[in-house]
């Protein structure tokens with residue numbers, strides 16, 4: 001498989017046209033601080049520099065039936081969209097929509113299914129880990145990355161800002177696009193993955209060797225800090241975070257638990273490693289945790305306030321998403337037309 005070029009200095013896609021950014025998050029539960037620093041925060045930071053399309057990927061969420069129920073899914077889609085805006089995504093400057101409202105995604109996924117070798121999907125680490133232990137594996141779980149490729153390719157996307165766990169899916173998207181272009185002509189723009197230098201893989205606070213994830217947070221109370229957690233929960237979760245038996249706060253040689261806390265602290269404060277080490281010189285992990293509680297609360301509290309505001313007017317929220325879907329459709333329809341022409345079904 002080809003390697004997607006990773007861009008960590010966020011937007012240097014070249015002078016030809018304003019780079020287009022596409023990314024998405026599944027409505028499978030409340031977002032945590034990992035998805036915030038790995039994805040959402042970088043979207044917000046660069047939102048006015050580029051043309052951005054941000055999507056609540058509810059069709060992807062259907063691959064995890066135990067997480068969702070019909071009423072729950074509808075509510076979760078709204079709530080994730082409200083969190084995008086609460087985190088600072090400007091609805092006037094960006095296209096934000098719910099995936100199922102633009103049918104072109106499912107249609108393109110089908111066409112791409114027909115050119116994507118099964119072996120490419122069977123090799124995906126996310127598929128292997130999510131399928132492990134399941135009695136019955138839905139076809140959707142295997143096909144998940146093809147739908148993700150359709151999301152990205154429909155918009156002639158240049159850059160896909162995601163956390164480290166999604167790197168493989170964006171590389172696969174490139175491979176799917178290259179294969180399609182080889183078969184049918186130059187139809188798709190090749191996207192590049194954008195992974196933040198810092199915070200691309202926030203680990204579980206209860207188990208710092210596994211990635212913080214929404215699915216694990218469902219069953220483990222000390223695993224994640226959710227963006228909607230109360231002050232009491234945030235304090236309890238951080239103070240109980242796994243560290244080690246040492247006490248010196250240093251980045252070098254830090255155990256995974258301490259490094260994770262330091263990374264969250266660094267990414268939320270924007271301080272340098274030296275500044276952080278000086279701040280905690282001689283005071284031990286307890287002080288680091290207390291300071292982290294304050295920094296996290298300082299980040300979450302304005303987000304929670306704006307979230308409540310968006311959720312208090314669901315008609316307005318739905319109207320923003322409907323406008324987003326309409327704008328998305330106008331781009332997606334053009335690409336799908338091109339694809340259909342290329343394969344001979346126009």
Ligand code: ATP
Nearest residue numbers: 026034035038039162163200201202212213214215
């Ligand atoms: P699930 O457990 O349901 O698979 P998740 O916790 O992995 O969910 P997603 O909603 O799938 O989270 O991810 C949304 C975005 O956040 C993606 O770009 C993903 O790469 C990023 N992300 C998720 N978890 C982390 C993490 N622990 N650290 C950094 N980025 C993350």
Ligand code: LTN
Nearest residue numbers: 022023024025026057148151152
């Ligand atoms: N698989 C991604 C969510 C996702 C996505 C996308 C991300 C679906 N479609 C397109 C970027 C671009 C995840 O975070 N689990």
